[in-house]
Amino acid sequence: MTGVSIRDLVLEFPAxxxxxxxxxxxxxxxxxxxxxxxxxxxxxxTLASVIGRxxxxxxxxxxxxxxxxxxxxxxxxxxxxxxxxxxxxxYIAQDPIGSLDPTMRIGRQLQLVLRTIGxxxxxxxxxxxxxxxxxxxxxxxxxLFPHQISGGMAQRVAIAMAMxxxxxxxxxxxxxxxxxxxxxxxxxxxxxxxxxxLGTTILxxxxxxxxxxxxxxxxxxxxxxxxxxxxxxGSVFDTPVHPYTRALAHADPSRAAxxxxxxxxxxxxxxxHGESLGCAFAPRCAFALDECHAIRPEPSSxxxxxxxxxxxxxxxxxxxxxx
Ligand SMILES: Nc1ncnc2c1ncn2[C@@H]1O[C@H](COP(=O)(O)OP(=O)(O)OP(=O)(O)O)[C@@H](O)[C@H]1O
Ligand SMILES: [Mg+2]
Numbered sequence: 001m002t003g004v005s006i007r008d009l010v011l012e013f014p015a016x017x018x019x020x021x022x023x024x025x026x027x028x029x030x031x032x033x034x035x036x037x038x039x040x041x042x043x044x045x046t047l048a049s050v051i052g053r054x055x056x057x058x059x060x061x062x063x064x065x066x067x068x069x070x071x072x073x074x075x076x077x078x079x080x081x082x083x084x085x086x087x088x089x090x091y092i093a094q095d096p097i098g099s100l101d102p103t104m105r106i107g108r109q110l111q112l113v114l115r116t117i118g119x120x121x122x123x124x125x126x127x128x129x130x131x132x133x134x135x136x137x138x139x140x141x142x143x144l145f146p147h148q149i150s151g152g153m154a155q156r157v158a159i160a161m162a163m164x165x166x167x168x169x170x171x172x173x174x175x176x177x178x179x180x181x182x183x184x185x186x187x188x189x190x191x192x193x194x195x196x197x198l199g200t201t202i203l204x205x206x207x208x209x210x211x212x213x214x215x216x217x218x219x220x221x222x223x224x225x226x227x228x229x230x231x232x233x234g235s236v237f238d239t240p241v242h243p244y245t246r247a248l249a250h251a252d253p254s255r256a257a258x259x260x261x262x263x264x265x266x267x268x269x270x271x272x273h274g275e276s277l278g279c280a281f282a283p284r285c286a287f288a289l290d291e292c293h294a295i296r297p298e299p300s301s302x303x304x305x306x307x308x309x310x311x312x313x314x315x316x317x318x319x320x321x322x323x
């Protein structure tokens with residue numbers, strides 16, 4: 001059974017004349033973890049929002065299909081959509097403190113989530129949830145307001161609140177970008193442990209290539225609103241196929257390891273105003289031919305790579321290895 005299946009998804013912001021998703025395809029197996037990586041503006045957060053049909057009202061979706069399990073998300077009635085969000089889906093945002101209600105103590109917020117799902121709302125249950133996230137002195141933390149706890153602690157609370165609902169799909173949009181290195185590692189570990197325990201599918205949006213290869217089953221690389229390559233996390237950066245992934249993998253890895261924005265590829269990503277006619281990466285691509293600017297690439301059989309030269313480039317790699 002499929003976790004998430006997205007076909008030819010197009011999303012535009014007509015007022016801004018921006019095409020954020022330009023015919024995106026993605027498959028995520030149920031219970032697996034998929035990282036979405038790509039430079040700023042590639043459309044990661046927009047994609048994440050559409051999966052919960054949480055895109056801004058200013059967005060227009062002219063075509064495409066989004067399936068989560070057997071649910072056709074874009075076709076759900078508003079009532080079914082509410083049930084879907086409550087029972088299937090959880091989000092963890094980049095800014096942990098901002099994702100909590102500043103006016104309410106942590107305990108009260110946990111209690112409300114537990115009540116929504118008809119779960120035990122007792123203090124013991126709340127304490128247990130915080131303990132599950134390795135939070136020391138949970139009784140004390142329950143009495144605090146979000147501004148009184150650290151970013152790392154707030155993110156643990158946010159994960160506890162997300163996972164107590166036993167979501168089928170967890171979407172984490174750069175959940176650790178605001179945390180320092182040591183806390184980041186711990187928060188990621190806890191998030192993955194909880195998800196594996198519950199069989200939750202993870203979609204993790206990240207700039208951190210090193211962490212992604214360590215934790216995720218698969219990686220999808222986004223560029224200008226499309227997935228340009230996807231495959232096993234271990235292989236995608238070790239033996240990249242698409243020229244953009246090659247450039248990412250060769251860009252200074254220590255920067256990515258520190259969780260900074262991906263950098264090191266000359267030029268800047270395009271801002272699409274409509275459908276990309278050729279390959280959106282062609283202007284920055286070391287392998288581009290004239291026709292790359294005119295032919296819109298379709299997924300190849302190798303890692304769904306969106307490059308008309310995929311077979312040729314992979315054959316060259318093999319020759320180099322055997323030479
Ligand atoms: N509400 C909006 N109105 C107009 N344009 C938008 C809106 N939201 C996003 N965009 C545009 O859509 C494109 C994709 O943005 P998105 O936030 O999805 O990228 P991202 O990959 O998440 O970037 P980052 O790594 O910086 O988080 C960008 O060009 C962005 O400016
Ligand atoms: Mg984003």
